[in-house]
Amino acid sequence: xxxxxxxxxxxxxxxxxxxxxxxxxxxxxxxxxxxxxxxxxxxxxxxxxxxxxxxxxxxxxxxxxxxxxxxxxxxxxxxxxxxxxxxxxxxxxxxxxxxxxxxxxxxxxxxxxxxxxxxxxxxxxxxxxxxxxxxxxxxxxxxxxxxxxxxxxxxxxxxxxxxxxxxxxxxxxxxxxxxxxxxxxxxxxxxxxxxxxxxxxxxxxxxxxxxxxxxxxxxxxxxxxxxxxxxxxxxxxxxxxxxxxxxxxxxxxxxxxxxxxxxxxxxxxxxxxxxxxxxxxxxxxxxxxxxxxx
Amino acid sequence: xxxxxxxxxxxxxxxxxxxxxxxxxxxxxxxxxxxxxxxxxxxxxxxxxxxxxxxxxxxxxxxxxxxxxxxxxxxxxxxxxxxxxxxxxxxxxxxxxxxxxxxxxxxxxxxxxxxxxxxxxxxxxxxxxxxxxxxxxxxxxxxxxxxxxxxxxxxxxxxxxxxxxxxxxxxxxxxxxxxxxxxxxxxxxxxxxxxxxxxxxxxxxxxxxxxxxxxxxxxxxxxxxxxxxxxxxxxxxxxxxxxxxxxxxxxxxxx
Numbered sequence: 001x002x003x004x005x006x007x008x009x010x011x012x013x014x015x016x017x018x019x020x021x022x023x024x025x026x027x028x029x030x031x032x033x034x035x036x037x038x039x040x041x042x043x044x045x046x047x048x049x050x051x052x053x054x055x056x057x058x059x060x061x062x063x064x065x066x067x068x069x070x071x072x073x074x075x076x077x078x079x080x081x082x083x084x085x086x087x088x089x090x091x092x093x094x095x096x097x098x099x100x101x102x103x104x105x106x107x108x109x110x111x112x113x114x115x116x117x118x119x120x121x122x123x124x125x126x127x128x129x130x131x132x133x134x135x136x137x138x139x140x141x142x143x144x145x146x147x148x149x150x151x152x153x154x155x156x157x158x159x160x161x162x163x164x165x166x167x168x169x170x171x172x173x174x175x176x177x178x179x180x181x182x183x184x185x186x187x188x189x190x191x192x193x194x195x196x197x198x199x200x201x202x203x204x205x206x207x208x209x210x211x212x213x214x215x216x217x218x219x220x221x222x223x224x225x226x227x228x229x230x231x232x233x234x235x236x237x238x239x240x241x242x243x244x245x246x247x248x249x250x251x252x253x254x255x256x257x258x259x260x261x262x263x264x265x266x267x268x269x270x271x272x273x274x275x276x277x278x279x280x281x282x283x284x285x286x287x288x289x290x291x292x293x294x
Numbered sequence: 295x296x297x298x299x300x301x302x303x304x305x306x307x308x309x310x311x312x313x314x315x316x317x318x319x320x321x322x323x324x325x326x327x328x329x330x331x332x333x334x335x336x337x338x339x340x341x342x343x344x345x346x347x348x349x350x351x352x353x354x355x356x357x358x359x360x361x362x363x364x365x366x367x368x369x370x371x372x373x374x375x376x377x378x379x380x381x382x383x384x385x386x387x388x389x390x391x392x393x394x395x396x397x398x399x400x401x402x403x404x405x406x407x408x409x410x411x412x413x414x415x416x417x418x419x420x421x422x423x424x425x426x427x428x429x430x431x432x433x434x435x436x437x438x439x440x441x442x443x444x445x446x447x448x449x450x451x452x453x454x455x456x457x458x459x460x461x462x463x464x465x466x467x468x469x470x471x472x473x474x475x476x477x478x479x480x481x482x483x484x485x486x487x488x489x490x491x492x493x494x495x496x497x498x499x500x501x502x503x504x505x506x507x508x509x510x511x512x513x514x515x516x517x518x519x520x521x522x523x524x525x526x527x528x529x530x531x532x533x534x535x536x537x538x539x540x541x542x543x544x545x546x547x548x549x
Binding site for chain 2 (some may be wrong): 019043045048050051052053059071072073074075077078079082084085088107109110111112113114115116117119120121122124126127130153154156159194222226228230294
């Protein structure tokens with residue numbers, strides 16, 4: 001079988017520039033208009049099949065650097081990774097040779113049931129060992145380093161004993177994986193749990209960060225006056241998140257930065273506008289804390 | 295302190311359940327996960343069953359989907375595979391009893407959706423078949439393209455499906471619901487998913503051919519000439535992707 005054969009010559013690295021999350025409603029626009037976008041990122045699971053979506057993806061892949069973002073591997077499942085899902089991911093990665101591959105610090109599958117959301121993990125040594133084992137398994141099957149994204153969350157477990165940023169740092173240290181720093185997720189979780197978003201950012205191992213995500217979120221106010229921020233990817237990036245992104249750029253330097261939009265997907269021009277905003281904030285040189293320290 | 299497996303099992307038991315409620319501080323956070331998971335799955339079903347949704351309306355569809363989901367969690371995050379049991383669920387779903395053909399339309403839509411997303415496979419090279427002698431040819435066992443299915447339905451679900459998606463009220467009104475079963479061939483070609491009606495003889499031949507048995511067993515003497523034409527059409531349309539030649543002792547060997 002040649003399906004797994006890998007030729008590095010076809011990999012286009014993801015530039016440290018602003019990219020856009022590619023969704024089905026924009027397939028035709030991208031193929032026909034060929035907009036100026038530094039790179040695209042896809043959700044892996046949308047392309048596990050064949051037919052028209054794969055044909056379109058191959059055309060787009062020929063013209064743009066492409067990153068693959070998994071949303072359903074469920075690295076935090078206590079009962080192991082689904083080998084078929086991992087195999088499908090490996091086949092997609094082998095076929096399109098993306099510049100980056102990422103997944104989430106979360107779980108979605110237990111007992112053979114997919115629960116259709118990125119669910120929170122207790123921050124315990126046991127969970128850390130499970131996630132480390134699955135990151136190592138994934139990196140071995142894909143034969144490449146992956147980036148792990150910090151989650152947004154709406155509840156914490158009382159028995160969690162490790163701060164999330166330390167959990168991520170330890171994951172990097174034990175597995176050699178990289179980090180996908182979702183700035184909106186940090187803002188949402190910090191706001192929901194009373195954490196200090198800037199301290200979270202400052203605690204991440206800067207050298208491991210290989211990509212940044214930006215998206216919009218919703219603010220829901222309950223009748224008792226309490227509020228919760230919901231990471232719905234359904235709006236423009238909030239001003240507070242842009243401010244936190246500036247801090248992230250200071251700390252991590254120029255990074256591939258993705259605009260994500262998944263709910264009430266707008267015209268492509270809106271995403272171009274958000275990407276231009278991100279690009280305008282990027283420093284022109286590698287003048288980050290990380291680069292200075294290096 | 296619960297172990298991770300125990301925690302995830304408890305979380306799972308309550309997440310898609312219609313009745314479960316958590317108490318206390320974490321209840322509202324848990325509800326957000328439940329809402330997101332449920333609406334993701336409702337949307338997945340909506341994308342796979344657009345004609346069913348048009349037939350019953352968005353609100354009814356939403357209710358049916360929410361009744362289906364708690365006992366039918368998907369097996370993986372590859373949601374294009376989700377909803378295989380939705381047709382059987384609708385068949386038994388008493389609020390939908392007024393639309394007796396709904397389950398058949400759902401069966402067709404699931405089959406169409408599977409065809410749409412099936413893996414790509416190159417069509418069988420005819421040169422490989424031409425290289426066989428007459429006796430080997432009779433013992434050829436074909437592999438079928440993963441997008442290809444045969445479907446026999448009690449109602450003319452193909453006509454209903456087309457009329458509903460085209461919003462063609464005149465075509466819908468002209469459908470004879472009592473016209474007897476329809477036998478359908480569903481598959482994907484370069485132009486997209488095709489749904490074709492077959493007559494009983496072509497359907498039975500194709501079912502035998504697609505089951506992986508030897509060619510001679512698929513051909514009935516009475517319809518040998520027609521069988522050659524049907525086979526040629528399946529080959530031309532790329533519905534057959536590989537073959538093995540069964541030995542005289544009936545074991546198949548790769549060629």
